[in-house]
Amino acid sequence: MSAATVTAVGQPPFAAPLRAVDTAELREVDGGLRLRATKLVTVDDPYMAGHFPGLTMLPAVFLLEGVRQAVAHVFDLSEPPELLEVRSARLLAPMLGGDLITLDAGLEPQPEGNRWVVDARCTSQDGTAVAKLKVLVGTVAETDFLIAPTPPPEPVDGEPLFDHAGIRELLPVRHPMLLVDRVVEVEPGRRISAVKAVAGSEPCYQELPDGLPGARYDYPRSLAFESFGQSAAMLWLASTSLGGPDGVLMLAAIRGCRFAGGVRPGESMRHVVRLEQMVSGNAFLSGEVWAGQRCIAVVDTLIAVNRPRSVVQAAP
Template identity: 75%
Template sequence: MTAAVRELPFAAPLRAVDRVELREEADGPRLRASKLVTVDDPYMAGHFPGLTMLPAVFLLEGLRQAVAQAFGLVEPPELLQVRSARLLAPMLGGDDITFDVKVVPQPAGAAWALDARCARADGTPVARLKVLVGVPDAAEAISPPSKAPEPADGAPEIDHVRIRELLPVRHPMLLVDRVDAVDPGRSITTAKAVTGSEPCYQALPEGLSAAQYAYPRSLAFESFGQSAALLWLASAGAGVPDGVLMLAAIRGCRFAGGVQPGDTMRHVVRLEQLASGTAFLSGEIWAGTRCLAVVDSLIAVNRPQSAVGTAR
């Protein structure tokens, strides 16, 4: 059965899928969904102004929303793991993105392993995603590879004005407020304050639970990715050509715990390798002493804006 997506009863950056279909097939459930890329959606105008391009993290948000719709979940599902993700082509304004998703229900609770192939209407592949989505366990926790960053003290090392000069994103998609520490070629620590006035909370009805006000993990990961871009720029100096820094791949990303309005996320990103227009990074997302996510590997690439804007 195919159905238009109902109003979302939890915080989300945008309606990340327009229609969802769930079928029972010989090898198990299969989801099919679609999303039209349009500049009129919330957050989209701030993502590369002048170039309408769907952020890759909104594909992850789409899978979360498709699961919520298909299985009629009362409690909001979350991204639990991004086991692997490969981003193969940009998704530009007017593109109709389709999701073809093999679904494997997990034995322990309301969770589903998803193997998704995303493509444009003409069949051009844009992404291959292997993720775990489900209703999180309140006791979930992560053992991070390093300790929580020290609280920020004093003026930022890179302030918001300079961040705006460095990153080609704008409100509400600019998701780094300050850089507290940066060691070029090695690491960066940044901060993003979450407030109740974020666009993801605008259309929510009254009387929701704290879980439904959880800051979307897709946006938390986007904030981490922007922090990674700032580290790349600080590390490369004049070696970065004038282009678009784009997410190319993720491996081994694990989430635990939520962020509420009033919390401040802090990202610790480490540069593992930088070569030939490609950066390999890792790190964690924190709220105080709570580790919210561990990212084993994030790969970013530099692409000329002219090539991105005409890619079809």
């Protein structure tokens, strides 16, 4: 086993919702690479105050952002890595304010170079397993593309079915974590189409210095996925009587999420989400994220659960 130095991670030199890891180290163990990173959950981080106001809980997508930032830090890449695939992710326990989350992962280098499959286990300070992740992270290639299972959505004119006021009535998140601007189509129990406009005034851009290449302003894929997830929650809430003041809709698992391309300030994303089935209070959803005619993400399966707020707050 080779020695490694734990180092503090600074503010990323690319658009990011927050500094998603506090420390990171890379170590060689039995001929393989292992990554270890930590993150203290605090309401003081950007976006956190709007994620279930009154309940400080780390969004699951920020674990994915943490993997990206940890890889960028330990390899000191000239081009920042991106989240390319979420092959699987299981969220096992809520990550509440004051929790110290440790990510321990094996890294498998890919033949393309500057790409790694990260197989991670995340635990809280008492050893409780909070998540298991298997993701592909690395630099973007010009040949990256997606074949969407459906055609691009048709443009929709007229008034939205849900405007900002209507969205606030359904979703329990608030600024700046409220990442759905309008709902343009909805078939309860089947399908929703929602829009998120990307603005340069969002917190993910506020720490960036001038003079960076345009790619550094790509909207964080972790936030794009969170926006997709909020659209999925809108569909679920429009389809059932679940939720309510004591209900917390939580991401439980992801399978087969792939990214290619992105959006920058001044552009919009359009989420198309389908409710595949409901089983014992769990929702199984799929869909795509579009930027105009470009498909920038495909989600094979997203599993969401509803938990009483009192149960979430009492989690060990």
